[in-house]
Amino acid sequence: MALDPRIRINLERSAILVVDDNPSALEVQASMLRGFGVRRQLKCGSAAEAQHYVASQELDLIIIDAAMPDMDGYDFVRWLRREAPEDKRYTPVLILTGHAARGMVEKSRDCGANFVITRPFTPEVLLQRIFWVAKDERQVVVADSYVGPDRRFQNIGAPLGQKGRRKDDLSTHVGAATDPNMDQMDIDMLLKPQRASL
Amino acid sequence: MSDAQFVKVRYKLTEKVAQAGGMTAGMAGERAGRELKAQREEAQRSLGTMLGALEVMNRERTAQPTAVYDAATQMVDIAGLFDMKMFCDAAYSLSELTDRLRNHGRQDWPSIGVHINALRLIWTKDEDASEEVKAMVDGLWALTDRALEKPPAA
Numbered sequence: 041m042a043l044d045p046r047i048r049i050n051l052e053r054s055a056i057l058v059v060d061d062n063p064s065a066l067e068v069q070a071s072m073l074r075g076f077g078v079r080r081q082l083k084c085g086s087a088a089e090a091q092h093y094v095a096s097q098e099l100d101l102i103i104i105d106a107a108m109p110d111m112d113g114y115d116f117v118r119w120l121r122r123e124a125p126e127d128k129r130y131t132p133v134l135i136l137t138g139h140a141a142r143g144m145v146e147k148s149r150d151c152g153a154n155f156v157i158t159r160p161f162t163p164e165v166l167l168q169r170i171f172w173v174a175k176d177e178r179q180v181v182v183a184d185s186y187v188g189p190d191r192r193f194q195n196i197g198a199p200l201g202q203k204g205r206r207k208d209d210l211s212t213h214v215g216a217a218t219d220p221n222m223d224q225m226d227i228d229m230l231l232k233p234q235r236a237s238l
Numbered sequence: 239m240s241d242a243q244f245v246k247v248r249y250k251l252t253e254k255v256a257q258a259g260g261m262t263a264g265m266a267g268e269r270a271g272r273e274l275k276a277q278r279e280e281a282q283r284s285l286g287t288m289l290g291a292l293e294v295m296n297r298e299r300t301a302q303p304t305a306v307y308d309a310a311t312q313m314v315d316i317a318g319l320f321d322m323k324m325f326c327d328a329a330y331s332l333s334e335l336t337d338r339l340r341n342h343g344r345q346d347w348p349s350i351g352v353h354i355n356a357l358r359l360i361w362t363k364d365e366d367a368s369e370e371v372k373a374m375v376d377g378l379w380a381l382t383d384r385a386l387e388k389p390p391a392a
Binding site for chain 2: 043044045046047048049050051052053054060062064065067068069071072073074075076077098100101105107130132136138139141142143158159160161162163164166167168170171173174175176179180181182183186190205
């Protein structure tokens with residue numbers, strides 16, 4: 041769903057780090073952010089430099105290319121979520137991907153980024169994802185095999201026959217309803233405050 | 239295996255984005271579009287140079303599939319920032335083709351050559367999304383989908 045063009049968004053005071061090993065792509069992304077009104081942009085060409093920025097700067101968002109030599113974008117996010125200074129670990133991250141090589145699909149799913157943006161994309165799509173991050177209310181999951189925003193956008197409970205891992209997961213499978221649905225008047229009566237007789 | 243923990247996080251970005259001032263999403267999109275337009279010519283030149291390098295690889299036929307893959311994905315990366323859908327789709331097909339070939343230890347220069355020629359044509363037409371171009375890109379995908387059906391070259 042496209043972002044409503046009337047929505048106001050203020051990125052003037054946000055500090056955004058952009059990481060891409062391709063200088064032309066880096067410049068293009070920076071120019072989009074300039075258009076969005078971002079005044080404080082930090083740019084670098086490698087994940088190693090980005091690690092330095094994470095340690096030394098206050099960042100509100102990181103936008104990183106997935107495919108880079110040495111440490112790629114996915115490995116950077118894994119590092120960020122597990123080994124970065126504790127107060128920086130959950131800094132939101134958008135990953136930009138081009139071609140999704142077969143070997144990278146699981147890595148992408150498991151790295152812990154907030155959102156993945158697939159090229160080609162328009163400035164509107166980038167702005168929308170930034171807005172999604174700002175409105176992202178998902179909890180961060182910290183587990184042995186994954187650290188990052190909950191990948192389940194809807195909590196529909198644990199898979200059938202399995203014990204849920206969330207505190208609020210039901211402890212048993214409830215099954216399909218057997219009684220007919222209550223009508224609205226019955227529901228209203230249940231919720232209606234009534235004088236208690238003691 | 240230890241239990242998963244759930245941590246509630248409030249991003250600083252959330253507060254900053256909601257502060258007074260800023261601009262509408264429509265205005266931000268327009269401004270970013272203008273910034274991009276100013277860079278499109280340079281990107282187009284850069285894509286031309288990358289295509290030139292691929293044409294040399296195709297002539298010499300000594301490069302490894304990974305080298306072709308890297309060049310193709312770089313083109314997706316640049317063209318993708320300018321929403322050049324046809325060029326991107328064709329470069330994506332070449333990326334997919336070379337990814338499959340390298341995963342099976344194979345090489346298929348004729349199929350790679352067809353992709354490079356098509357990319358040059360789309361590049362020359364500067365993102366012409368006509369039915370002919372769409373049909374050509376569909377043809378590239380058909381080639382990619384059948385790439386591993388052919389017996390490996392002796």
